[in-house]
Amino acid sequence: xxxxxxxxxxxxxxxxxxxxxxxxxxxxxxxxxxxxxxxxxxxxxxxxxxxxxxxxxxxxxxxxxxxxxxxxxxxxxxxxxxxxxxxxxxxxxxxxxxxxxxxxxxxxxxxxxxxxxxxxxxxxxxxxxxxxxxxxxxxxxxxxxxxxxxxxxxxxxxxxxxxxxxxxxxxxxxxxxxxxxxxxxxxxxxxxxxxxxxxxxxxxxxxxxxxxxxxxxxxxxxxxxxxxxxxxxxxxxxxxxxxxxxxxxxxxxxxxxxxxxxxxxxxxxxxxxxxxxxxxxxxxxxxxxxxxxxxxxxxxxxxxxxxxxxxxxxxxxxxxxxxxxxxxxxxxxxxxxxxxxxxxxxxxxxxxxxxxxxxxxxxx
Amino acid sequence: xxxxxxxxxxxxxxxxxxxxxxxxxxxxxxxxxxxxxxxxxxxxxxxxxxxxxxxxxxxxxxxxxxxxxxxxxxxxxxxxxxxxxxxxxxxxxxxxxxxxxxxxxxxxxxxxxxxxxxxxxxxxxxxxxxxxxxxxxxxxxxxxxxxxxxxxxxxxxxxxxxxxxxxxxxxxxxxxxxxxxxxxxxxxxxxxxxxxxxxxxxxxxxxxxxxxxxxxxxxxxxxxxxxxxxxxxxxxxxxxxxxxxxxxxxxxxxxxxxxxx
Numbered sequence: 001x002x003x004x005x006x007x008x009x010x011x012x013x014x015x016x017x018x019x020x021x022x023x024x025x026x027x028x029x030x031x032x033x034x035x036x037x038x039x040x041x042x043x044x045x046x047x048x049x050x051x052x053x054x055x056x057x058x059x060x061x062x063x064x065x066x067x068x069x070x071x072x073x074x075x076x077x078x079x080x081x082x083x084x085x086x087x088x089x090x091x092x093x094x095x096x097x098x099x100x101x102x103x104x105x106x107x108x109x110x111x112x113x114x115x116x117x118x119x120x121x122x123x124x125x126x127x128x129x130x131x132x133x134x135x136x137x138x139x140x141x142x143x144x145x146x147x148x149x150x151x152x153x154x155x156x157x158x159x160x161x162x163x164x165x166x167x168x169x170x171x172x173x174x175x176x177x178x179x180x181x182x183x184x185x186x187x188x189x190x191x192x193x194x195x196x197x198x199x200x201x202x203x204x205x206x207x208x209x210x211x212x213x214x215x216x217x218x219x220x221x222x223x224x225x226x227x228x229x230x231x232x233x234x235x236x237x238x239x240x241x242x243x244x245x246x247x248x249x250x251x252x253x254x255x256x257x258x259x260x261x262x263x264x265x266x267x268x269x270x271x272x273x274x275x276x277x278x279x280x281x282x283x284x285x286x287x288x289x290x291x292x293x294x295x296x297x298x299x300x301x302x303x304x305x306x307x308x309x310x311x312x313x314x315x316x317x318x319x320x321x322x323x324x325x326x327x328x329x330x331x332x333x334x335x336x337x338x339x340x341x342x343x344x345x346x347x348x349x350x351x352x353x354x355x356x357x358x359x360x361x362x363x364x
Numbered sequence: 365x366x367x368x369x370x371x372x373x374x375x376x377x378x379x380x381x382x383x384x385x386x387x388x389x390x391x392x393x394x395x396x397x398x399x400x401x402x403x404x405x406x407x408x409x410x411x412x413x414x415x416x417x418x419x420x421x422x423x424x425x426x427x428x429x430x431x432x433x434x435x436x437x438x439x440x441x442x443x444x445x446x447x448x449x450x451x452x453x454x455x456x457x458x459x460x461x462x463x464x465x466x467x468x469x470x471x472x473x474x475x476x477x478x479x480x481x482x483x484x485x486x487x488x489x490x491x492x493x494x495x496x497x498x499x500x501x502x503x504x505x506x507x508x509x510x511x512x513x514x515x516x517x518x519x520x521x522x523x524x525x526x527x528x529x530x531x532x533x534x535x536x537x538x539x540x541x542x543x544x545x546x547x548x549x550x551x552x553x554x555x556x557x558x559x560x561x562x563x564x565x566x567x568x569x570x571x572x573x574x575x576x577x578x579x580x581x582x583x584x585x586x587x588x589x590x591x592x593x594x595x596x597x598x599x600x601x602x603x604x605x606x607x608x609x610x611x612x613x614x615x616x617x618x619x620x621x622x623x624x625x
Contacts, residue, residue: 014486067419067434093448094496114496118432119395119619127491137485142527143418144452144500151449163456164503167529167541170495173485179542190542219439220420221447275435282431338436340425350617 001026005175012173015138020109021175023200024061024091027158030198033232037262043211044264045241051263052079055233056201060085062107063199063231064092067222068118069274069282072097075267076203076237078309081106091199093143093150093223099126099294100309102135103302113141117291125294125301140173149176149197150223153230161191202231204256205270207278209238213261214247214254219277221255228260235263237270239279269315273322278341281334283322285362288354323361330363371602373554374621375610376573377511378404379602380552381464384509389461390414392501395430398464398511400621403427403614408606416460418497420446429615452497455504456544463505465498465528467512469520472567472587474530474548474560476502476510477523485525495527502528507549514553519585531565538565555581557599561590568592571599 003025005018015021023029046054056062062080066072077097080088081104090098091111099115101107102125115126129135141149144164152160161182171177171192182189204224209215215236217224228234236256241264247254269276273283286308293300312318319327336342338349348364374397381401385391387410393402406413406427416422417430421439430437439445446454454460469477478498482489502508512518531547532538538547547565551558556572568590572581578596582589602610615621 012485068432070419070432070434112494114494115491116493116496122490122492130491131487140479140485140494142495142499143448143497144504147447147449147452151447163542163544164452164500166503166543167526167532167538168495168499169479169526170499188540188542219436220417220434220445222419222434223448225447226449275432277436335436338440340441 001028006171006178008172009139009175009177013138013175015175018175020089020138024089024111024197025176025195027153027196027198030153030230030232039259041212041258044213044261045211046263046265048076048079048237048265048267049083051235051265052076052083055235055262056080056083056085058086059088060200061089061091063202063227064090064095064097065202065204065222065224065227067220068094068096069287071205071217071219071271071276072274073203073205073237073270074272074274075270075315076205076235076265077101081309089138091146091197093141093146096123099123099129100301100305102126102129103298103305107135109136109138111139111141111146112137113143113146120291123294125298128298139176140170142170145170145177145192145194146197147223147226148194150226150230152194152196153198154226157196159193159195162194163191165192166190197230199227199231201233201235202227203235203237204228205237205267205276206256207239207276208242208246209236209264210242210244210247210258211264212244212258213256213264214244214258215256215261216247216250216252216254217277225255228256234261235265236261237265237267239268239270239276241266267315269319272315272318275335277335278339279335280328280331281338283362284351285354285358285360286322288351289358289360292354292356321360323363326363327361371607372621372623374623375607376601377401377552377554378610378614378621379606380557380599381509381511382408383600384550384552385410385413385462388412390416390459392416392418392455392460392463392497392505394433394464394466396466397620398466399429400610400615402464403429404606404610407609407613416451416454418448418451418500420448420451422446422451429620452500452504455501458506460505462507462509463501464509464511465501467510467518468492469518469523470510470512470551471520471523471530473532473534473565474510474551474567475523475526475532476528476530477525478527479525481524483524499528502548503543504545506545508545508547510548510551512553514555514581514584516584516586519587521586531560534565555584558589566590569596571597573599574601
């Protein structure tokens, strides 16, 4: 397909070669990719290393999943960085986890929606790297507009009309968005056309999946059901692999169907150092230290991630750093209490803001 | 624990915001001071409000300050947990009453910026967070309230980027742009409470906090503030009981309502 992008946005973003934009909205190529998959109910279990090596390629549009540090497939994302994949485009609402990928050349282009640490404020590292050109924003979104793009893809529509984004500068800084008259209205009724969005690859971390890829999770879906349907390649990492019977007879059922999925990885603690609904609490001092060091300088942040991602071989190493078995016990209890599934006495939710000299362990 | 320290400006802010919330409303709220205010409202005059969050969580039990909009405090024992597109969709369909947003800059028509400082997109002075759900909330909820600290840079003559359109260029320009809802109904700052003059849609002083003369509020603004006719009312202040609820029940660790020392 030859696409007709928003010219004003191309100018404002200084994009000359638009080929970098095409794949995200090329619904025919996404359909072809889905048609070419083996649709059989087969055993898709792989190791994390194998799944990332096989399904994530340099230059792919990688989609962040779930919500920043809640159920996001962080161990899958870290493996992408460890394997030295290069020049990915990052997308996601929110897309907070892209920021440290920029340090390693993993991420080069960004479809931006939100980068920050919520109550901790802006992401100074991302801010620096936008400014110095290490990462380039190639389309700018609100969460809702991007969510509609993913949802349109899931629903099999080339796009949809939205009442969000009107009158904002977002529509002048996003080559994919166009303000158009509602064709059903004789009166003036401007809408924003949002094309359906098709990432190349998404990794989604879930509570349980069967070996075919039917997957269930707790907590907000955010955009995961939509991006699982939209993405050309889908890797599920799961706290546990359960039988197909377990999925069929579980009251919750599955939210992601097997035919969306290319690989299933059994990966307990795959959302760590983030929070996993029903399973474990976020590793608070990991994030506190990260926000603190990322704000200081790229060098400091790289030192941090060299230690935590590159030189931490796997999840065992990570858990050791924050307190080992003691952390496991406390973290599970904390999560269960936070969700109202356990008593809160003896469980502390208070913690300190990071100061240099503090330890990494998160025990109390 | 009783704490008799005098009220600080952040506590004042939380109190005034809480007064904007009516019982039984469905509201969009993020983390930080607006959340403090909403919890305060729920614990005082508005026990039946329903919270919705962009992650999909809504109506959690035992409301507490969430450390993330995706965190368990936004969906603890929720009757239903939605997806992001559906969450905003219900606001578009007219089922969310009110939203509260912050700003890095806001202009006299209530156009707000959380994108960047500096006007050049590819080389900003500072890239901020981007929109997140701000544009969506501002475009969809029935009534929108802005909340933030006020100074000459934040109350900007012209915002560097319109993340969320307010009344745009005033008059009927917002309506012409096709937006579903009205522009913001209020802006609440460390100095006062503002509304928008119905014809011109320019920001107007509604009340000023105790000890803030109009000249000071004007000094802390990059544009001319309209004033109501006659004497400017003083903003209501919280009672001792309210301050105790804030300190002991709403934000006991003082993360949001203690002033930086």
